[in-house]
Amino acid sequence: MAQAEYDLIVIGAGAVGENVAERAVAGGMSTVIIESELVGGDCSYWACMPSKALLRSAAAVRAAQNLDGAKQAVTGDLDVAGVLRRRNWITSDWHDDGQVRWLEDAGIELARGHGALVGAKRVAVTGQDGAVTELTARHAVAICTGSAAMLPDIPGLREIDPWTSRDATSARVVPRSLAIIGGGVVACEMATAYAGFGTKVTMAVHSRLLGHNEPFAGDAVRESLEGMGVTVRTGVGVIRAHRTDRNAVLTLSDGGRIVAEQVLVATGRVPRTGDIGLEHVGLTPADWLSVDDTMLVAGSDWLYAVGDVNHRALLTHQGKYQARAAGDVIAARAAGNAVADGPWGRHVATADHGYVPQVTFTDPEVASVGVTEAEARAAGRRIRVLDYDLAWVAGASAHSDRYRGQARAIVDEDRRVLIGATFVGPDVGEMLQSATIAIVGEVPIDRLWHAVPAYPTVSEVWLRWLEAYGRDSA
Known part of the structure; x- marks a missing residue:
């Protein structure tokens, strides 16, 4: 068995693993990153980037159709084949040569294969040819293996071979009809994308759309x-699934049925930790990994879990x-340097706690950060x-002839600062x-008065919020 030693071993070469490795190398650490699929991970090939490519073209057409002078120039249907070509270009047609070159330029070594812990600071890498190389870390191992789509335990569901988000974003052929199980971000974005392609889309949603956002966000997306x-x-829930010669059939909890050529399951995520040897270091396989704010796994002084795996x-x-x-922080600890692990220190992820921004690229977009009204109460x-x-706001009429949107700010009255904001409307992600x-x-609210929004832009909503707050406080 071949062996090698490094300061840091990173398991998973997605965007998260790449960033851990880059910062560690910049801190003087010899680093190897292990990847069994494509360097760049889900975001580059099956999630963020391809999904936005699928959404953008139809959104641009709809935006033009809402603007006099531009709508007259829209004389044909969406070129779905062109959308898929652009998606393929954005994903480099699922080749990672460019990302591998980036690793080389950054001084990060790449080990192709499946990585699994076999003991403290020890990782076995099994290549496609079955050859095994054992790597030893002098200082740390970082698990950056991400998450995968969850398939709920619905009778018959696995047998109909449903799509997950990976299949939906990498499809080469657009189905005539699509049933989507779920109402979260992936479900709403893919419903928007495929409806734009002309696919007949039906969604089965257990509660409401975008349930973690302010209710008006889900209402606006549903109307759209x-x-x-x-x-x-x-x-409604799905209680059973089966496939006929041509279609999949979903039986719903209210007695109804959905019949579609293809089914997309978008009901949540599970950690990719089932086959990475957690049992060899006293942890539970297939479980989320609990970490502190420096991403150090609970009970360990050498194992880190970064990204989706820590939930x-x-x-x-x-x-x-x-x-x-x-x-x-891995580089600092290895060098014996001071660790800035207090709130907002460079070695902690303080913003994970109540400060997380997110954009859902539906039409209208939903952009939010901080807490919702319900969470605050x-x-x-x-x-x-x-x-x-x-x-x-004046910027809305300049943007579109039929602008529709809403914005909500949540103010902490005791400290007079914003703790939450939600925007719903065209291009509000920006x-x-x-x-x-x-x-x-x-x-402070008083200081925000001096952050003057340019006119005429939609950002003038900041002034309107402040004016409303001032009136209400009088």
Whole structure:
């Protein structure tokens, strides 16, 4: 058996693992990263990037159709083949040569194969040819293996060979009809994308759409989806599935049925930790890994878990944020340097706790950061809720002839700072960073008065929020 030793071993070469490795190398550590699939991981090939490519073209057409002078130029149907070509280009047609070159340029070694712990600081890498190499870490091992789609235990579901998010974002052929089980981000984004392609989409949703967002966000997305021809059935579960010669059939809890050519399951995520040897270091296989704010696994002084596997915030940007902190702290501890692990220190992921931004790329987009009204009230916080119709700001009329949107700010009355914000409307994802800075920076309301929004932009909603807060406080 071949053997090698490094300062740091990273299992998983997705965006998170790449960032851990890059920061550790910058800190002077010899680092190897292990990958059994494509370097770049889900975000590059099966999630963030391809899904947004599938969504963008139809969104651009709809935006043009809502603007006089532009709508007259839209004379044909969406070129679905062109959308898929663009998606293939964005994913480099599922080749990772460019990402591998980036690793080489960054001084990170790559081990192709499946990595699994075989003991403390020891990882066995099994290559495609079956050859095994045992790697030893002088200082740390970082698990960055991500998460996978969860398939609920529904009789017959596995037998109909349903799609997961990976299949939906990498499809080469668009189905004529699609049933989607779930109502979260993946479900809503893929319903938007496939409806734009002309697919007949039906959603089976246990509660409501985008249940972790403010209720008005899910309501707006539902209205939009239904306007695109999507059938949204809420308050139902799927109790059984089977396939006929041509279609899949879902039996619902209310006695109804959905018949579709293909089924997409979008009901949550599970950690990719079932086959990475956790049992050899006293941990439970197939479980989420509990960590502290430096991403160090509970009870360990050498094992780190970064990104989806720690279940703190299942978002690429948040995982990369964790990775920057983890890579830096691993290097600092290895060198015996001081560790800045207090709140907002460079070696911790403080923003995982109540400051997480997210954009759902439906039409309208939903952009949120911080807490919702319900979460704030459940925590017993004394708050004021500021709601504003985005169609009333001057920038909305400049943006679209039929602009529809809403914005909500949550103010902590005891500290007079924002603790939550939600925007719903066209392209509102680009407005989110300003709210994130205000919330993370705990910018006082009185100081926000001096952050003047440019006119005419949709960002003028910030002034309207402040005016409403001032009136209500008088």
